Amino acid sequence: MSDPRHTTDHDSHAARGASKMKPTKTNLALAGLALLVLGSLTAYYATQSGGRTAPDMSEEAVARRIQKVGMLELGEAKRGPRTGEEVYKAQCTTCHDAGLLGAPKFGDAAAWAPRIATGYAALLNASLKGKGNMTAQGGGAFADFEVGRAVAYMANAAGAKFEEPAAPEAAAGAEAPAATASEAK
Numbered sequence: 564m565s566d567p568r569h570t571t572d573h574d575s576h577a578a579r580g581a582s583k584m585k586p587t588k589t590n591l592a593l594a595g596l597a598l599l600v601l602g603s604l605t606a607y608y609a610t611q612s613g614g615r616t617a618p619d620m621s622e623e624a625v626a627r628r629i630q631k632v633g634m635l636e637l638g639e640a641k642r643g644p645r646t647g648e649e650v651y652k653a654q655c656t657t658c659h660d661a662g663l664l665g666a667p668k669f670g671d672a673a674a675w676a677p678r679i680a681t682g683y684a685a686l687l688n689a690s691l692k693g694k695g696n697m698t699a700q701g702g703g704a705f706a707d708f709e710v711g712r713a714v715a716y717m718a719n720a721a722g723a724k725f726e727e728p729a730a731p732e733a734a735a736g737a738e739a740p741a742a743t744a745s746e747a748k
């Protein structure tokens with residue numbers, strides 16, 4: 564057991580001694596040392612918990628998810644409103660390129676002529692809602708005007724002279740295509 568009086572004496576001696584010496588330098592040095600130790604401890608524990616525990620895995624997973632979403636958004640932004648050719652190549656070509664399931668072939672004027680004769684509106688309507696073996700939008704998820712562009716693109720390749728519809732002003736955003744698609748249904 565240490566003598567409390569001694570400790571007190573010693574402390575006051577030390578305090579007096581410290582104030583007699585250059586206290587600022589000593590204190591600064593001590594503070595610096597403390598910060599250094601704290602810093603390396605923090606770094607050590609951060610590395611330790613980061614290196615081997617589940618939270619880091621989930622952090623990584625979250626990061627990956629965020630990256631995925633970011634990439635998806637980038638894709639959407641890049642995509643913008645698609646041209647008829649882009650929609651055709653992304654979706655319609657599956658059946659219309661080879662005439663699958665009885666689809667009128669791309670560029671086949673004879674197959675398209677009677678359909679073109681029904682008019683652009685009828686063709687668009689069939690494309691949006693589906694017809695025969697073709698599901699709505701051919702299974703795609705485009706804005707209506709994008710499907711319209713694909714209709715014009717395909718029909719024009721088979722002799723029609725439809726104009727590809729312009730993008731509505733409201734459809735400039737990333738979510739707009741979906742909103743437009745549901746509006747018209």
Ligand code: HEC
Binds near residue numbers: 655663686695698710
């Ligand atoms: C799953 C295969 C498939 C896909 C994908 C597909 N179609 Fe079709 N499409 C068909 C078939 C089959 C028909 C013939 C339907 C009928 O007349 O019974 C057809 C017919 C059409 C017609 C003529 C409709 C009419 O009234 O005569 C248009 C226009 C058309 N498709 C546009 C599109 C567009 C635009 C896309 C892409 C967004 C697309 N199709 C994707 C299978 C497909």
